[in-house]
Amino acid sequence: MGLTLAEKVWRDHVVRSEEGVPDLLYIDLHLIHEVTSPQAFEGLRVAGRSVRRPDLTLATEDHNVPTLDVDKPIADPISRTQVETLRANCAEFGVPIYPLGHAEQGIVHVVGPQLGLTQPGMTIVCGDSHTSTHGAFGALAFGIGTSEVEHVLATQTLPLKPFKTMAINVEGELPEGVTAKDVILAIIAKIGTGGGQGYVLEYRGEAIRNLSMEGRMTICNMSIEAGARAGMIAPDDTTFDYLKGRPRAPEGAEWDAAVEYWRSLATDDDAEFDAEVTLRADELTPFVTWGTNPGQGLPLAANVPVPGEIEDQTERESAEKALAYMGLEPGMPLRDIAIDTVFLGSCTNGRMEDLRAAADVIRGRRVADGVRMIVVPGSARVRLSAEAEGLDRVFLAAGAEWRGAGCSMCLAMNPDKLAPQERSASTSNRNFEGRQGPGGRTHLVSPQVAAATAVRGTLSAPADLDPLTPLAESA
Amino acid sequence: MEPFTSHTGVAAPLRASNVDTDQIIPAEFLKRITRTGFEDALFHAWRTDPDFVLNHPEYGRATVLVAGPDFGTGSSREHAVWALQSYGFRAVLSARFADIFRGNCGKAGVVAAVVSPEVVSRIWEYLEESPGAEVTIDLERCEVRFGDAAEPFEIDQHVRWRLLNGFDDISISLEHADEIGEYEAHRRPWLPVTVG
Numbered sequence: 001m002g003l004t005l006a007e008k009v010w011r012d013h014v015v016r017s018e019e020g021v022p023d024l025l026y027i028d029l030h031l032i033h034e035v036t037s038p039q040a041f042e043g044l045r046v047a048g049r050s051v052r053r054p055d056l057t058l059a060t061e062d063h064n065v066p067t068l069d070v071d072k073p074i075a076d077p078i079s080r081t082q083v084e085t086l087r088a089n090c091a092e093f094g095v096p097i098y099p100l101g102h103a104e105q106g107i108v109h110v111v112g113p114q115l116g117l118t119q120p121g122m123t124i125v126c127g128d129s130h131t132s133t134h135g136a137f138g139a140l141a142f143g144i145g146t147s148e149v150e151h152v153l154a155t156q157t158l159p160l161k162p163f164k165t166m167a168i169n170v171e172g173e174l175p176e177g178v179t180a181k182d183v184i185l186a187i188i189a190k191i192g193t194g195g196g197q198g199y200v201l202e203y204r205g206e207a208i209r210n211l212s213m214e215g216r217m218t219i220c221n222m223s224i225e226a227g228a229r230a231g232m233i234a235p236d237d238t239t240f241d242y243l244k245g246r247p248r249a250p251e252g253a254e255w256d257a258a259v260e261y262w263r264s265l266a267t268d269d270d271a272e273f274d275a276e277v278t279l280r281a282d283e284l285t286p287f288v289t290w291g292t293n294p295g296q297g298l299p300l301a302a303n304v305p306v307p308g309e310i311e312d313q314t315e316r317e318s319a320e321k322a323l324a325y326m327g328l329e330p331g332m333p334l335r336d337i338a339i340d341t342v343f344l345g346s347c348t349n350g351r352m353e354d355l356r357a358a359a360d361v362i363r364g365r366r367v368a369d370g371v372r373m374i375v376v377p378g379s380a381r382v383r384l385s386a387e388a389e390g391l392d393r394v395f396l397a398a399g400a401e402w403r404g405a406g407c408s409m410c411l412a413m414n415p416d417k418l419a420p421q422e423r424s425a426s427t428s429n430r431n432f433e434g435r436q437g438p439g440g441r442t443h444l445v446s447p448q449v450a451a452a453t454a455v456r457g458t459l460s461a462p463a464d465l466d467p468l469t470p471l472a473e474s475a
Numbered sequence: 476m477e478p479f480t481s482h483t484g485v486a487a488p489l490r491a492s493n494v495d496t497d498q499i500i501p502a503e504f505l506k507r508i509t510r511t512g513f514e515d516a517l518f519h520a521w522r523t524d525p526d527f528v529l530n531h532p533e534y535g536r537a538t539v540l541v542a543g544p545d546f547g548t549g550s551s552r553e554h555a556v557w558a559l560q561s562y563g564f565r566a567v568l569s570a571r572f573a574d575i576f577r578g579n580c581g582k583a584g585v586v587a588a589v590v591s592p593e594v595v596s597r598i599w600e601y602l603e604e605s606p607g608a609e610v611t612i613d614l615e616r617c618e619v620r621f622g623d624a625a626e627p628f629e630i631d632q633h634v635r636w637r638l639l640n641g642f643d644d645i646s647i648s649l650e651h652a653d654e655i656g657e658y659e660a661h662r663r664p665w666l667p668v669t670v671g
Contacts, residue, residue, distance in 0.1 A: 015658045016651055022633055024651060026658050028666055036552065038508035047645070052655075058669040064506055078506040085508050096669050117667050129551040129575060143575055145553035146510075147582030147644070155648045157655055161631070193493055194545040194571055227548065229574045250665035258665045293493045293548070314492050314543065321491075411502045411550075430549060432497040434520050 002268025004165045005234050006200040009140040009265065013123045015157055022159040028122040029056055030152045031108040032095070034086040035063040035413070036127030040150035041089040051093040052156045058117065059090050059097040062107045064413040067376050067403035070100055079414065093153075106379020106405045109133040109347040113217065114381055116246025120235035120262040125152055130347045130429065132223040136216035137243075138235035138265050140200070143224065163229065164274040166199040170207040172281040177463060179357070180215030181349060181427070181446035183207065183279075184222040185287040185297045191277055193295040196228025199275065202267065203233050207281035213242040214353035221348045222429050225294035234266040286461045288334060289431045289444040291322035296431075298334065300449065300461055306330040325433055326441050327421065334459050337443065341424040342373040342400075342454040343436070344447055346410040349427035350378025354447040355386050359394040361451035361462045366399050368457035373400035373450075374416065376408040400454065412437045425453040476584050478641035479614055482565045484538030486610040486621070487528050488599040492543035496576060499547070499555040513558035529562075533607035540567045541598050541610075547576025547587075556583045566612040568619060568628065570595055581634035582644065586612055588619060588628035597624070614639055 003011070015024040030053075037059070044050070051057060064079040074080035083100070090097040098104040104111060109130055112118040120138035125131060127149040134141035148158060168187055188195075201223050208216070216233050223231030240259055243249045250258045289297040290304050296319070298305070307323065307330060310316040323330060328337065344350075344358050355377065367373045375395045377383035383405050386392055392402045409416040410428035418424055418440025427450050431442040443459060452460040504516035521527045528534055540559065546569040547555060556579045559567065566586040580587040590598075601621050602608055611620040612628075614635060619628050637644070648655075 016654050020632070024648060024654070026655070026662075028662075029669075035505050039510045039553075042508075042510075049645070055668040055670045063502075076506075082506050082508055117669065119667060121663075122666065127551060127553075129549065143551035145551055145556070145575060145579035145582060147553060147579065151645050151648065154645050155652075155655060156659075157648055159633075159644055159648060161633075193548055194573075197545075197571060197574060224549075224575075227545070227573060248667040248669075250667075254665040258663075261663065293495065318492055411497075413502045413505065430495075430497065432495045432549060434501055435497050438501070438520060 002271035004267045004271045004273060005138060005202055005232050005265055006140060006163065006165050009121055009123065010162060012121065022161050024157050025123060025160050027125050027152050027156055027158060029112070029117055029124045031112055031124070031126035032057065032059045032149065033062050033108055033128065034082045036146050037089065037149055038082065038085045039146050040153055041093065043150040044093070044153060049154045051095060051153045054094040054096070056156060057095045057153070059086060059095050060105055060108055060111050061086060061100050063407045063411065065100050065406045066414050067406050067408050067416060070404040103380050103384065106381065107347045107350060107407055109221065110351060110378035110382060113137070114246070114379060116243055116249035119243065119249070120239060121265050125158065129224040130221050132229065132231050133217050133221040133347055135220040135223065135230050135232040136213060137239055138232055138262065140230055140232065142229040163200040164198050166196060166201050166275040166277065167273040168201050168203050169276065169278040170203065170205040170281050171278060172206060173210065174207050174281045174284060177448065177461065178284050178286060179446040179448060180211055180218040182284055182287040184219045185289065185294070185444060186279060186284055188222065188226045188294050189297040190279065191226055193225060193293050194227040196223060196226040199228050201226065201228045201231040203231060208233060209236065212353060213238060214351045217351065218348055222294065225429055235262045286446065286449050288449060288459055290326065290328060290334060291319065292325055292431055292433050294429065294431060294444060296322055297444065300334055300459060302334055304328050304330055304332050304334060337459045338423070338457055339371060339425045339453050339459065340422045341418060342371065342450050343409045343424055343426040343428060344373065344450050345376030345378060345408055346428035347378060348429045349447050350376060350382065352382055352385055354427065355382070355391050358447040358451040359391045361448055362398045362455060363394050364468050365455045365465070367454045371454055371457050373454040374403060374409060375400050376403045377405045380405045409436050411435060425450050425459060476641045476643050479565070479584060479586060479638045481611060481613040481615060482538065483609050483611040484565065485534060485536050485607055486539035486541050486598065486602055487534040487537035488602045489528055489540055489542040490599060493545045493548060494542055495549035496547055496552050496555040497549055500552065500558040505552055505554050510557050511561055513554060514561040517558040517562045531606065536563065538563050538565045539610050539612060540564050541595060541602065542567060542569045543595065544570040544592060546572050548573040551575045553579040553583060556580050556585050560585060568595065568598065581631065581638065584638065586614060586630065586638065588612060588630055590619060590626060590628045594626045
């Protein structure tokens with residue numbers, strides 16, 4: 001029997017295998033950041049251990065860095081201490097770091113791919129659950145806890161039990177205006193936040209093949225929201241075109257050898273998955289969340305659910321609790337939900353393609369009165385590229401704020417937060433209670449929906465916008 | 476790590492599903508650089524509610540948490556496990572755990588025991604009939620005992636072995652340093668490095 005993509009990558013990284021014991025898996029790339037690494041470095045120090053492969057380790061500052069006044073010392077003393085601790089640890093253990101202010105600083109999951117460090121067939125870990133993003137390249141990439149961060153620093157390996165495999169087939173073509181974000185939100189709503197638990201998801205099918213690398217990263221990024229530790233997409237010409245010429249990608253004869261190997265990674269025709277799910281791409285429409293977990297999502301054209309109509313008791317209670325927290329009336333149209341803040345950014349939707357898509361919607365229009373829109377590029381490099389294209393001016397002209405790079409309001413560890421009961425349309429990945437600030441209310445959306453929502457002030461798709469007048473277009 | 480064989484303590488019923496790690500510990504507390512001292516952060520938002528289970532005096536000393544399905548979803552923050560430990564919890568029971576959270580429990584020394592949804596419901600009812608009652612998490616027998624009842628629980632056998640013996644993973648892996656070196660010698664030549 002043939003092998004799946006995930007199984008091929010796994011087998012290629014087994015250092016040792018023994019009956020009844022987890023496999024010891026070699027890790028090709030270890031990304032670290034300020035939040036989940038201090039206790040790991042402290043553990044090394046206490047045990048008198050060193051970092052085995054600093055040359056396969058890369059640090060950047062992302063989770064709690066400010067997005068304003070980035071050239072000044074960090075105002076919050078606790079955040080500053082954590083960032084300074086990362087810098088001191090990297091200096092002590094010889095780990096390369098891109099600090100705040102460096103042109104390569106940014107969200108770890110944006111930095112790895114844009115440098116060409118993320119390549120097909122690799123094993124990649126990071127003390128962050130959205131490490132699944134890198135699976136878009138056909139890498140086996142997953143989030144780990146701090147004890148595992150320490151383990152990888154010390155040994156460059158992890159003891160792991162093999163995952164089960166699940167195929168997610170997205171058949172057919174996506175309709176105009178439907179994005180990767182809508183696809184993954186629909187998948188999570190279908191299989192639930194625990195549906196992928198214990199699995200590596202492999203996204204397959206025509207709609208996935210037709211996505212850009214950036215769209216594929218958006219899909220794989222949110223695998224964790226479906227309960228899966230990793231999501232993968234077989235590498236193809238789209239992958240190779242994206243990688244070629246990037247700073248850390250192979251060159252010359254090594255490039256040719258690498259591509260030949262990468263082509264061999266695709267799931268064999270006779271391979272069997274442990275589970276399989278199929279969605280029709282042509283039935284999908286813009287998708288948004290209404291509740292407090294990422295599985296509580298619906299097409300934008302739908303109404304807020306009526307809990308009394310939900311049969312399953314656990315789901316009904318969960319919906320009741322979510323609607324109370326979100327301050328929503330059962331049965332009201334999702335399009336009538338008024339938004340206070342629009343957040344465009346994060347490792348889910350903070351790359352160039354995302355900013356371009358939102359800019360295309362908002363160009364020549366204005367953010368509605370009473371709404372604030374914050375645009376946070378996923379990395380300093382994305383920010384620089386966007387500014388070179390003039391995207392910053394598009395957002396600023398519309399009345400949005402243009403910020404420095406980082407995780408920002410996705411998890412509100414820095415000063416970018418929602419106030420209690422403030423409501424956001426956010427291109428990030430989690431709508432948990434308080435995720436974007438204590439008492440804050442989050443609706444997860446695509447960049448296009450975020451931009452249209454900013455203009456109308458209520459959850460909206462670009463198709464809901466009035467056509468631009470010639471005068472507005474020239475503005 | 477201290478070995479875990481069996482633990483008996485007050486159990487708290489947490490009647491909620493999909494308890495994500497942002498609820499267990501909000502991100503604002505992740506700026507700290509220690510592994511201990513997170514007891515104030517545990518379920519921070521919910522503890523402002525007087526009706527929250529841990530605010531009932533009977534459960535103030537709880538060491539076993541009995542939660543609904545999909546406990547520990549979301550972020551990989553091991554701080555969620557440390558916050559439970561800081562508060563005094565030694566074990567969590569649920570019908571389903573998020574993968575990373577369950578792994579973190581095993582590394583940090585908290586028993587994440589999987590039981591059926593029916594058993595969770597029965598323990599909830601038992602605890603609500605006799606608030607402050609103790610339950611026993613017997614890791615040697617993989618059994619949870621409450622009142623007159625005893626039910627099996629599931630836990631990864633390798634994790635169980637490590638917890639019973641108090642072994643830490645890094646020492647075990649470092650015993651295979653030669654094999655790691657052997658693997659490294661044959662890695663594909665084009666694989667990227669982060670320096671130079």
